Amino acid sequence: MSGKFYDKGLQFECTGCGRCCTGAPGFVYLSEEDIVNISNFLKMDKMEFVKKYTFTVKIFGENRISLKEKSNYDCIFYRDRRCLIYPARPYQCRSFPFWKNNLKDKEAWLKLGRECPGIGRGRVYSRDEIEKIAYSVPDYKINHFRMFKK
Ligand code: SF4
Numbered sequence: 001m002s003g004k005f006y007d008k009g010l011q012f013e014c015t016g017c018g019r020c021c022t023g024a025p026g027f028v029y030l031s032e033e034d035i036v037n038i039s040n041f042l043k044m045d046k047m048e049f050v051k052k053y054t055f056t057v058k059i060f061g062e063n064r065i066s067l068k069e070k071s072n073y074d075c076i077f078y079r080d081r082r083c084l085i086y087p088a089r090p091y092q093c094r095s096f097p098f099w100k101n102n103l104k105d106k107e108a109w110l111k112l113g114r115e116c117p118g119i120g121r122g123r124v125y126s127r128d129e130i131e132k133i134a135y136s137v138p139d140y141k142i143n144h145f146r147m148f149k150k
């Protein structure tokens with residue numbers, strides 16, 4: 001196992017500031033499991049949920065589903081300074097900030113720390129925990145989703 005800047009772990013605890021749910025435009029990709037979890041949480045039909053709260057984006061040579069944003073680019077589920085689907089939030093949100101790009105070197109992590117006040121506080125995540133989160137990214141390719149197959 002080669003050495004990483006996070007060999008001794010990294011500290012993180014979300015403050016709930018909402019910065020990563022608001023601001024500049026972005027995508028929140030959904031796996032099929034995310035769609036099932038969120039639509040169950042909202043007690044909605046899966047296809048109804050997809051139609052109402054998501055759109056399709058072509059990125060990295062594949063079609064993915066992303067959550068819609070409001071006109072000010074806040075996430076569609078960010079209201080009154082909180083996430084309305086928090087217990088069922090997508091993997092992309094649950095795995096933040098332990099994304100591969102943010103872990104590529106110390107500079108990337110420190111840069112992120114200037115945007116996310118949760119970095120550098122709270123409990124220490126071990127290297128194993130961090131890598132488990134970072135390398136468990138689900139399949140986002142729509143054409144692999146069973147729900148769209150006849
Ligand atoms: S920016 Fe960081 S601290 Fe703020 S809500 Fe997002 S993860 Fe939590």
Ligand code: SF4
Pocket residue numbers: 020021028075076077078082083084085086089090093
């Ligand atoms: S789903 Fe929830 S946690 Fe994820 S971006 Fe939207 S408001 Fe934030």
